[in-house]
Amino acid sequence: MPYNEALRSLKKIITTKDGSQTLYSSEFDECYHSTNDGALNETLQKHIIPAFTLLSPKNKIVILDICFGLGYNTLATIYYCKLHKISTKIEIISPELDEALVRGLKDFVYPEEFDMIKPIIDQLSQNLHYKDEQFNIDILIGDARAILPNIEQKIDIIYQDAFSPKKNPLLWTREYFEMLRGLCNDDVIMTTYSSATPVRMGMWENGFKLYTPPKSSVRSGTIATLGSLELEFIDMELKLERNPDAKSLKDSEYQ
Ligand SMILES: C[S@@+](CC[C@H](N)C(=O)[O-])C[C@H]1O[C@@H](n2cnc3c(N)ncnc32)[C@H](O)[C@@H]1O
Known part of the structure; x- marks a missing residue:
């Protein structure tokens, strides 16, 4: 059966509010993107624009894209850099469990903004790897939890974009x-779309400082760093004082 037919039988294609397409996963009972915010719009507003606006200047940027899925975060990063003539070298590492999904992405209908990077999409789908003078991208097939300990690079940007804590808790625990x-x-x-207290607790208990994302057209989330940012600070100590029952998610609850 051609891949697109197989894809349709396992995962439903959904057109989101900005006209870009995403998938619904019956396995996780969840869409890959917010249908209201729009797949491309959400990607740009929640992840790419805040990350590139807030990151201090670097000679090279290493990005961890959790998880690749349809690849919108990785592809929109390339699109954004080309659009804004950002020439910094960029390495992207992206774990993904579902190899069949990635192999089929050469046939997925992306928004026209990605037309200029179609050859990159085809190479990623075929080789799980792409390299040119600016970008070096690796899709690592497997469980992100098993892949992370083997990563040797120091990461500058994390797109924390797993399925929700309710559906995929092991990618949100302390x-x-x-x-x-x-x-x-x-x-x-x-960057993440989640503003759930247990998620924020898990980040904060590991020394991340949390901030409210800059105002945008999409539902808010959380921005975390180990340094400090000129954004609205989220005072987790105060939150814990007000809600002593607030807890992070723990591996032991799900294994
Ligand atoms: C919300 S989607 C990612 C959306 C993605 N940013 C995009 O643009 O499509 C979550 C992805 O996580 C993958 N996934 C789920 N559990 C995983 C795990 N333990 N390790 C790696 N990938 C996982 C799923 O296969 C799915 O593709």
């Missing part, structure tokens, strides 16, 4: 964020 912390440069920018 122990998971401990692994991420061990990989990060101090001025790391971690």
Whole structure:
């Protein structure tokens, strides 16, 4: 059966509010993107624009994209750099469990903004790797929890974009964020759509400082760093004083 038919039978294609397409996963009972915010719009507003606006200047940027899925975060990073003529060298490391999904992405209908990077999409889908003078991208097939300990690079940006804590809790626990912390440069920018207290607790208990994302057209989330940012600070000590029952998610609850 051609891949697109197989894809349709396992995962439903959904057109989101900005016209870009995403998938619904019956396995996780969740969409890959917010249908209201729009797949491309959400990607740019929640992850790429805040990360590139807040990151201090670097000669090279290393990005951890959790998890690759349809690749919007990685692809929109390339699109954003080309659009804004950002020539910094960029390395992207992206774990993904679902190899069949990635292999089929050459046939996925992306927004026209990605037309100019279609050859990159095809190479990533075919080789799980892409390299040119500016970008070096690796999709690492497997469980992100098993992959993270083998990453040797120090990370500057994390797109924390797993399925939700309710559907995929092991990618949101205190122990998971401990692994991420061990990989990060101090001025790391971690972006996520989640503003759930247990998620924030897990980040904060590992020394991340938390901030409210700059105002945008999409639902808010959280920005985390090990340094400090000129954004609205989220005072987790105060939150804990007001809600002593607030707890991070723990591996032991899900294994
Ligand atoms: C919300 S989607 C990612 C959305 C992605 N940023 C995009 O642009 O499509 C979550 C992805 O995580 C993958 N996944 C789920 N559990 C995983 C795990 N333990 N390790 C690696 N990937 C995982 C799923 O296969 C899915 O592709």
